[in-house]
Amino acid sequence: xxxxxxxxxxxxxxxxxxxxxxxxxxxxxxxxxxxxxxxxxxxxxxxxxxxxxxxxxxxxxxxxxxxxxxxxxxxxxxxxxxxxxxxxxxxxxxxxxxxxxxxxxxxxxxxxxxxxxxxxxxxxxxxxxxxxxxxxxxxxxxxxxxxxxxxxxxxxxxxxxxxxxxxxxxxxxxxxxxxxxxxxxxxxxxxxxxxxxxxxxxxxxxxxxxxxxxxxxxxxxxxxxxxxxxxxxxxxxxxxxxxxxxxxxxxxxxxxxxxxxxxxxxxxxxxxxxxxxxxxxxxxxxxxxxxxxxxxxxxxxxxxxxxxxxxxxxxxxxxxxxxxxxxxxxxxxxxxxxxxxxxxxxxxxxxxxxxxxxxxxxxxxxxxxxxxxxxxxxxxxxxxxxxxxxxxxxxxxx
Ligand SMILES: Cc1cc2nc3c(=O)[nH]c(=O)nc-3n(C[C@H](O)[C@H](O)[C@H](O)COP(=O)(O)OP(=O)(O)OC[C@H]3O[C@@H](n4cnc5c(N)ncnc54)[C@H](O)[C@@H]3O)c2cc1C
Numbered sequence: 001x002x003x004x005x006x007x008x009x010x011x012x013x014x015x016x017x018x019x020x021x022x023x024x025x026x027x028x029x030x031x032x033x034x035x036x037x038x039x040x041x042x043x044x045x046x047x048x049x050x051x052x053x054x055x056x057x058x059x060x061x062x063x064x065x066x067x068x069x070x071x072x073x074x075x076x077x078x079x080x081x082x083x084x085x086x087x088x089x090x091x092x093x094x095x096x097x098x099x100x101x102x103x104x105x106x107x108x109x110x111x112x113x114x115x116x117x118x119x120x121x122x123x124x125x126x127x128x129x130x131x132x133x134x135x136x137x138x139x140x141x142x143x144x145x146x147x148x149x150x151x152x153x154x155x156x157x158x159x160x161x162x163x164x165x166x167x168x169x170x171x172x173x174x175x176x177x178x179x180x181x182x183x184x185x186x187x188x189x190x191x192x193x194x195x196x197x198x199x200x201x202x203x204x205x206x207x208x209x210x211x212x213x214x215x216x217x218x219x220x221x222x223x224x225x226x227x228x229x230x231x232x233x234x235x236x237x238x239x240x241x242x243x244x245x246x247x248x249x250x251x252x253x254x255x256x257x258x259x260x261x262x263x264x265x266x267x268x269x270x271x272x273x274x275x276x277x278x279x280x281x282x283x284x285x286x287x288x289x290x291x292x293x294x295x296x297x298x299x300x301x302x303x304x305x306x307x308x309x310x311x312x313x314x315x316x317x318x319x320x321x322x323x324x325x326x327x328x329x330x331x332x333x334x335x336x337x338x339x340x341x342x343x344x345x346x347x348x349x350x351x352x353x354x355x356x357x358x359x360x361x362x363x364x365x366x367x368x369x370x371x372x373x374x375x376x377x378x379x380x381x382x383x384x385x386x387x388x389x390x391x392x393x394x395x396x397x398x
Pocket of ligand 1: 043105254255256308
């Protein structure tokens with residue numbers, strides 16, 4: 001009889017897990033994806049939406065057809081409760097039994113960390129698709145009536161790449177529009193180029209140079225107390241006036257994880273290196289949904305970015321292990337998050353930096369940063385390739 005594999009979430013980690021499993025197991029598994037969103041969203045391109053360089057249609061596609069083409073059932077619903085004892089998940093469209101469960105429910109923005117954030121608040125956040133669209137509306141009015149700009153990541157944030165990319169794209173756009181206004185970058189990172197991965201050799205100097213050249217005033221090791229209308233208040237009492245502000249908040253896990261008692265205080269799931277949960281060998285978690293400890297102490301909390309490449313890697317490790325279990329073998333594939341190679345491109349409008357490291361987190365043996373306009377071209381090429389690959393379900397490709 002075919003094993004029932006249920007995957008919660010259909011973005012980077014969920015799409016990879018579901019399609020890889022089906023390809024690997026064929027008729028010996030019935031794979032079902034339950035996802036709150038009926039689209040795949042390519043979050044790395046959200047940074048371009050505010051500046052009119054991308055629309056929602058450019059960065060998202062409906063997933064139902066992709067799953068159907070590969071024999072995976074798709075249910076557009078939100079999972080609300082996981083019952084590990086009954087091996088059942090309640091959703092907004094009925095309940096689903098499973099033999100193996102993959103939690104790939106990703107992140108939600110934690111706007112509660114600083115008063116004044118969130119939809120209808122005093123700053124934009126491009127960490128969701130609606131947030132990026134809202135930031136585009138704000139930008140359209142800003143360029144007709146410009147003033148000071150603040151781009152920030154709050155204490156506890158981990159997605160620093162998005163904040164850097166946004167501020168450098170913004171200053172590139174300001175130059176294009178011949179607008180000269182003060183721009184500040186506020187972050188809890190202890191130094192420029194930390195990126196929530198402990199920095200890379202030469203990164204501090206390189207990012208420092210980017211800030212100087214673009215005339216951005218960087219404020220590191222900072223916390224934010226409040227984002228009031230037109231003014232950001234920092235933990236040390238400094239007040240930064242702004243006409244336009246974009247803030248990256250911390251992330252927390254999905255409600256279903258918290259409500260089912262499967263996550264830590266932030267709603268992220270602790271996993272073994274097999275990506276099985278600590279308690280249940282038939283429940284896996286992959287992607288942003290997993291808990292990763294930051295291996296450093298900073299004055300203000302600095303999170304770790306769980307980026308796309310590790311999300312896919314975790315999904316591949318988990319699916320290899322589920323396939324083994326379905327075949328009656330032990331789940332032996334292991335890869336600790338910290339040991340997954342670091343592969344990232346930071347876009348800066350018409351320039352950027354490519355980053356490669358042998359490990360996500362230090363200590364590393366090898367890491368290199370390659371600056372230059374080819375990074376911008378590489379990010380565009382990667383976006384096109386990744387969306388093509390995902391839309392067609394070619395998740396076996398790198
Ligand atoms: C602005 C921005 C820029 C980024 N730039 C880069 C970059 O340049 N390079 C890079 O590698 N990474 C980047 N990232 C990180 C990258 O987006 C993440 O690594 C990736 O989204 C992780 O995928 P995931 O599938 O784990 O989670 P998510 O993408 O969060 O997907 C989770 C899925 O689960 C669904 N879901 C949530 N709750 C439920 C529920 N209860 N029931 C059912 N479904 C549910 C959601 O609808 C969604 O489809 C960026 C992220 C942001 C926000």
